[in-house]
Structures are given as C-alpha cells and as structure tokens.
Amino acid sequence: xxxxxxxxxxxxxxxxxxxxxxxxxxxxxxxxxxxxxxxxxxxxxxxxxxxxxxxxxxxxxxxxxxxxxxxxxxxxxxxxxxxxxxxxxxxxxxxxxxxxxxxxxxx
Amino acid sequence: xxxxxxxxxxxxxxxxxxxxxxxxxxxxxxxxxxxxxxxxxxxxxxxxxxxxxxxxxxxxxxxxxxxxxxxxxxxxxxxxxxxxxxxxxxxxxxxxxxxxxxxxxxxxxxxxxxxxxx
Numbered sequence: 001x002x003x004x005x006x007x008x009x010x011x012x013x014x015x016x017x018x019x020x021x022x023x024x025x026x027x028x029x030x031x032x033x034x035x036x037x038x039x040x041x042x043x044x045x046x047x048x049x050x051x052x053x054x055x056x057x058x059x060x061x062x063x064x065x066x067x068x069x070x071x072x073x074x075x076x077x078x079x080x081x082x083x084x085x086x087x088x089x090x091x092x093x094x095x096x097x098x099x100x101x102x103x104x105x106x107x
Numbered sequence: 108x109x110x111x112x113x114x115x116x117x118x119x120x121x122x123x124x125x126x127x128x129x130x131x132x133x134x135x136x137x138x139x140x141x142x143x144x145x146x147x148x149x150x151x152x153x154x155x156x157x158x159x160x161x162x163x164x165x166x167x168x169x170x171x172x173x174x175x176x177x178x179x180x181x182x183x184x185x186x187x188x189x190x191x192x193x194x195x196x197x198x199x200x201x202x203x204x205x206x207x208x209x210x211x212x213x214x215x216x217x218x219x220x221x222x223x224x225x
Contacts, residue, residue: 032209032210034209034211034212036152036212043202043215043216043217043218044144044152044202044212044215045215046207046211046212046213046214049207049208049209049211049213050208050209050211053209055213087151087152089152089211089212091209091210091211094154094157094166094168095154095168095169096142096154096157096210097154098151098152098153098154099151100151101151101152
C-alpha cells in the first residue's frame with residue numbers, strides 16, 4: 001500500500017498568515033493527489049484534485065503544488081472559516097490512502 | 108444540488124450484520140463510480156470500497172474483503188454497503204462518496220454511524 005505521511009499533525013496560525021501543509025508519498029503517485037477539508041462536526045469536502053486544481057467553489061487563497069513525491073497545500077491568507085482538519089489522499093492505486101490529517105487552529 | 112443521504116447505521120453486536128444505504132440525487136447516478144469511506148471516532152479517513160458506474164466491478168480494502176459487499180441500484184439511484192461478520196474495529200462513521208474526475212471524492216454524504224459492541 002502507498003503510505004501518505006502528512007505534516008504537521010497540528011498547526012496553530014494567526015489570521016491572514018500563510019499556512020503550508022505537506023504530504024510525502026511513499027512512492028511515485030504522479031499528480032494523483034487530492035486535498036480535503038473537514039470542518040468541526042462536518043463531512044470532509046474536496047478542496048484540490050490532480051495536485052493543483054481547485055474544486056468548484058474553493059477560494060483562490062488555496063493552492064496545491066508538488067516537488068517529486070512531496071505535495072503541499074498552501075493557504076495564502078488564513079481566514080476563520082479555514083479552521084478544521086486537512087487530509088491528503090492518493091488516487092494513484094487502490095487501496096486509496098489518506099494522510100493522517102493536519103488539525104489547523106487559530107492562534 | 109448534489110445530495111448523498113446515508114441511512115441504516117446503528118448499534119450492532121460483534122459477528123452480526125448491518126446494511127447501509129445511500130440515496131443519491133442531483134446528478135445522474137449511473138454515470139459515476141461511488142465509494143464508501145469510514146472514519147473511526149477521533150481518527151482519520153479510510154477508504155473502504157468502491158464500485159464502477161455499472162456495478163460490474165468492485166474494489167475493497169483488505170480488512171473488509173470477504174465481509175463487506177458494495178452494490179448499487181442505478182434505477183433507484185442508491186448505493187449499498189452490506190457489512191457481515193462485524194468487528195469492533197469496524198466502529199466508525201461511514202460516508203457515501205461520489206467519485207469524480209481524477210478519481211477523487213467530490214461529494215460526501217453526512218455519514219452513518221456504526222457501532223459494533225456487545
């Protein structure tokens with residue numbers, strides 16, 4: 001199985017701050033990488049697919065990038081509504097696997 | 108508006124069975140692959156099973172293979188997950204998801220809670 005190692009596990013940041021979350025894949029997954037946001041008490045929602053493409057309705061302050069087998073999610077200016085848990089997921093091969101999650105809180 | 112509504116969750120004893128349903132609306136159900144994803148209490152996300160749009164092919168994680176069965180009724184726009192020989196480690200919220208472009212889960216239901224305990 002492909003392992004997705006996500007870091008940090010938790011993160012505290014201030015409003016308007018730049019936030020970066022990373023995911024390291026255990027093998028080559030190309031651009032088959034997605035990011036999801038789960039707000040407290042809610043279902044996860046798709047943020048980014050294909051490493052860099054924003055899902056419908058996702059604000060442009062979110063962006064995704066890749067360097068080899070390391071993937072990053074960047075929030076350019078943190079807003080209150082961005083608080084929650086973020087997960088990466090590889091869709092390269094089954095079993096599809098998720099990172100362990102990053103809990104993002106306001107400082 | 109895309110909607111996925113799960114039902115059928117509950118408390119069940121180890122070794123017993125439970126069947127989850129997911130009613131889909133707002134899109135052409137028969138055009139999409141579908142999947143179940145679960146989340147154990149205070150834990151992360153775990154893909155459970157997927158099914159092609161026709162229902163002709165199914166895929167499972169190893170830990171549920173032979174115990175869970177994913178199926179669909181395109182005429183009723185409904186996805187199912189039959190769970191047999193349930194174990195305590197199957198305790199989780201089960202999400203019905205739609206598989207969109209790039210094989211990602213682009214729509215999620217509200218989740219159905221399954222608790223396996225004696």
